[in-house]
Amino acid sequence: MRREQPGTSYERIYAAVRRVPRGRVATYGQIARVAGLPGHARQVGYALHALRPSTTVPWQRIVNAAGAVSLRRGGGGGALSQRLLLEREGVAFDARGRIPLARFAWRPRR
DNA sequence: CCACTGACGAGTG
């Protein structure tokens, strides 16, 4: 199944994700836009989901527009891992489990 | 070809 390279779009998405600096987070829509695929936020999530465990792509820095972790497996290792990885980078979560985007959102230059 | 699902977002009430 090679869902890791269905085309060139995924590469663009991964490239955009790699731009997010440590200690900052970006939203799916933001990544889609930077990757040149405005409006394809859903594909960004799909592309990241297809990543291998050993990937070098900093997927943990991508959260939804609300600033919350969006892994479907809520209590599963995924969401927890993402949160721990981010906290380890200096990203803080509020009581509701969300990240204050006003403070940690990545601001790419355009 | 059609229906459904999935790491989403924006608009509306």
Next chain:
DNA sequence: GCACTCGCCAGTG
């Protein structure tokens, strides 16, 4: 802020 709808695209049955 919450619930609902629609739009996007790819993969699967």
